[in-house]
Amino acid sequence: xxxxxxxxxxxxxxxxxxxxxxxxxxxxxxxxxxxxxxxxxxxxxxxxxxxxxxxxxxxxxxxxxxxxxxxxxxxxxxxxxxxxxxxxxxxxxxxxxxxxxxxxxxxxxxxxxxxxxxxxxxxxxxxxxxxxxxxxxxxxxxxxxxxxxxxxxxxxxxxxxxxxxxxxxxxxxxxxxxxx
Amino acid sequence: xxxxxxxxxxxxxxxxxxxxxxxxxxxxxxxxxxxxxxxxxxxxxxxxxxxxxxxxxxxxxxxxxxxxxxxxxxxxxxxxxxxxxxxxxxxxxxxxxxxxxxxxxxxxxxxxxxxxxxxxxxxxxxxxxxxxxxxxxxxxxxxxxxxxxxxxxxxxxxxxxxxxxxxxxxxxxxxxxxxxxxxxxxxxxxxxxxxxxxxxxxxxxxxxxxxxxxxxxxxxxxxxxxxxxxxx
Numbered sequence: 494x495x496x497x498x499x500x501x502x503x504x505x506x507x508x509x510x511x512x513x514x515x516x517x518x519x520x521x522x523x524x525x526x527x528x529x530x531x532x533x534x535x536x537x538x539x540x541x542x543x544x545x546x547x548x549x550x551x552x553x554x555x556x557x558x559x560x561x562x563x564x565x566x567x568x569x570x571x572x573x574x575x576x577x578x579x580x581x582x583x584x585x586x587x588x589x590x591x592x593x594x595x596x597x598x599x600x601x602x603x604x605x606x607x608x609x610x611x612x613x614x615x616x617x618x619x620x621x622x623x624x625x626x627x628x629x630x631x632x633x634x635x636x637x638x639x640x641x642x643x644x645x646x647x648x649x650x651x652x653x654x655x656x657x658x659x660x661x662x663x664x665x666x667x668x669x670x671x672x673x
Numbered sequence: 674x675x676x677x678x679x680x681x682x683x684x685x686x687x688x689x690x691x692x693x694x695x696x697x698x699x700x701x702x703x704x705x706x707x708x709x710x711x712x713x714x715x716x717x718x719x720x721x722x723x724x725x726x727x728x729x730x731x732x733x734x735x736x737x738x739x740x741x742x743x744x745x746x747x748x749x750x751x752x753x754x755x756x757x758x759x760x761x762x763x764x765x766x767x768x769x770x771x772x773x774x775x776x777x778x779x780x781x782x783x784x785x786x787x788x789x790x791x792x793x794x795x796x797x798x799x800x801x802x803x804x805x806x807x808x809x810x811x812x813x814x815x816x817x818x819x820x821x822x823x824x825x826x827x828x829x830x831x832x833x834x835x836x837x838x839x840x841x842x843x844x845x846x847x848x849x850x851x852x853x854x855x856x857x858x859x860x861x862x863x864x865x866x867x868x869x870x871x872x873x874x875x876x877x878x879x880x881x882x883x884x885x886x887x888x889x890x891x892x893x894x895x896x897x898x899x900x901x902x903x904x905x
Contacts, residue, residue, distance in 0.1 A: 592801035639791035643771035672770035
């Protein structure tokens with residue numbers, strides 16, 4: 494039997510909507526599992542990538558230091574890295590904070606909003622430090638393929654994965670290619 | 674008298690005075706474009722309609738057709754250049770399609786699909802641009818402006834109002850409203866203006882109409898831009 498491809502997935506500054514859309518391939522998951530096995534992923538709860546992953550699916554952009562750490566781990570361990578969804582590709586909704594200074598945002602969220610008397614900005618060393626701006630993942634590591642959409646439809650995710658399994662360049666035609 | 678030129682090997686007839694893109698559209702051939710609109714004088718600024726005429730790059734919206742020209746348009750080289758221009762437009766502004774009312778009806782988005790733009794490629798500028806919600810009927814979201822100048826031309830040449838203008842130079846170029854306050858409410862702009870109808874992206878938006886057409890039924894959900902009449 495042919496060796497199964499190892500697929501790792503993660504959600505960085507995302508909403509897990511792309512992962513939900515991935516699960517929307519429904520019963521096709523059984524077919525997929527004949528060809529792949531999941532490595533690090535919220536679906537397996539495995540916390541670190543094996544060094545020989547074949548495909549990494551990244552949902553979400555980069556909003557804090559931990560996101561960058563995880564992204565670099567994926568790049569190091571995955572032969573093919575795919576940006577899945579709008580946030581990974583252009584920052585998406587979280588990036589709409591980018592025109593505001595980070596201090597102003599933290600002040601408003603933790604100090605000056607109504608009902609936040611004695612609020613304090615979280616400063617636990619366990620918490621990853623936020624970045625000044627949210628960045629798309631291609632600004633930090635090389636990305637091999639992009640799968641736009643908010644989220645990409647289950648059919649689009651299926652098409653990209655099955656194209657790759659067939660050894661083809663993934664291609665999304667009209668109807669599967671959308672940015673929203 | 675009618676003459677012809679060839680476009681990607683296909684014979685295209687034209688009338689005297691027609692530009693390459695006018696003749697191509699009349700013959701049912703799509704050339705990607707953003708700042709060109711058949712109702713207005715060409716602006717020649719977006720450069721997406723660039724073709725090769727006898728081996729040399731030129732904007733097909735400003736170049737008059739001439740008999741015997743050999744024009745190339747749908748080539749890997751030209752489409753790669755068009756894709757790069759489109760990517761630059763995406764990173765210069767704030768184009769977040771999922772939260773844009775114009776998504777699905779947007780020529781920039783549909784053109785990017787046509788060109789197979791899978792990512793913005795370049796680093797984003799994430800500019801800080803204010804919106805103008807002062808007008809009772811129309812919202813202006815400058816985050817999405819691609820400086821095509823169609824609203825400028827429509828307001829000046831059709832409406833006779835001169836409501837919009839492009840100000841600044843180079844990377845500093847931006848769309849302004851012609852009022853002392855800079856606010857749309859302080860102009861005689863109205864929803865029935867031609868300028869309110871021509872924005873190819875999501876800058877000039879009619880209020881209280883957002884997301885009226887469901888996903889799947891919007892203009893470019895139904896057919897790609899290359900198959901939509903005139904691409905406009």
